[in-house]
Amino acid sequence: QVQLVESGGGLVQAGGSLRLSCAASGRSFSTYAMGWFRQAPGKEREFVTAISRSGGTTYYAGSVKGRFTISRDNAKNTVYLQMNSLKPEDTAVYYCAARELNSRSTAPREYDYWGQGTQVTVSS
Numbered sequence: 001q002v003q004l005v006e007s008g009g010g011l012v013q014a015g016g017s018l019r020l021s022c023a024a025s026g027r028s029f030s031t032y033a034m035g036w037f038r039q040a041p042g043k044e045r046e047f048v049t050a051i052s053r054s055g056g057t058t059y060y061a062g063s064v065k066g067r068f069t070i071s072r073d074n075a076k077n078t079v080y081l082q083m084n085s086l087k088p089e090d091t092a093v094y095y096c097a098a099r100e101l102n103s104r105s106t107a108p109r110e111y112d113y114w115g116q117g118t119q120v121t122v123s124s
Contacts, residue, residue, distance in 0.1 A: 002026040002098050002113050009094060009118030012086055016122070020081040022096030022115055029077040030054075033099045036070060036081045037108055038092035038120075045095070047106035051079065059104060064090075086122045093117040 008020040022034070035050035049060045049070040058070050067086075072079040079096055097111035105111070 002029065002032060004096050004098060004113060004115035006094065006096050006115045006118040009120045011121045011123065014086060014088055014122055014124050016086050017082070017084045018086065018120060020083070020094055020096075020118060020120075022079045022081075024077045024079070024098065030074040031100070032113075033102050033105075034070075034072060034079040035097045035099065035105070035111055036079075037095045037097060037111075038090075039095070039117075040092040043092075045108050047108070048094070049081065050099075050105070053102050057104075059106075061106070083120070086120075088122045088124045090120060091122050092120060094120050 003025045006022045033052050036048040037045050038048050039045040047061050051058045051070045055072045067084050069082040095117045096115045098113040099111045
């Protein structure tokens with residue numbers, strides 16, 4: 001098993017930036033593909049971005065491509081989400097998730113472990 005704890009959320013003006021972190025503990029971090037999801041009030045949880053075990057492959061939702069960047073540091077057991085050019089519609093609780101399979105997946109049900117989430121609020 002792996003335990004995940006997100007941090008770095010907060011309130012930011014439109015056009016600003018935030019960097020989220022997700023620290024993992026437990027079983028070897030490098031054996032998991034990692035993803036970021038978000039959930040706005042009244043909406044379903046949606047895929048944001050994901051990264052392979054080695055960090056060599058990343059993919060993004062169309063709504064964030066070119067603005068968000070996922071990265072990981074396996075030595076520090078941490079995955080990051082750099083968010084630039086934030087928009088009010090990016091407001092949500094952001095979750096990191098771990099997946100034992102290294103194949104591409106954007107479906108929340110295909111991720112095995114979840115953090116508690118961190119709130120990101122973008123004001124207009």
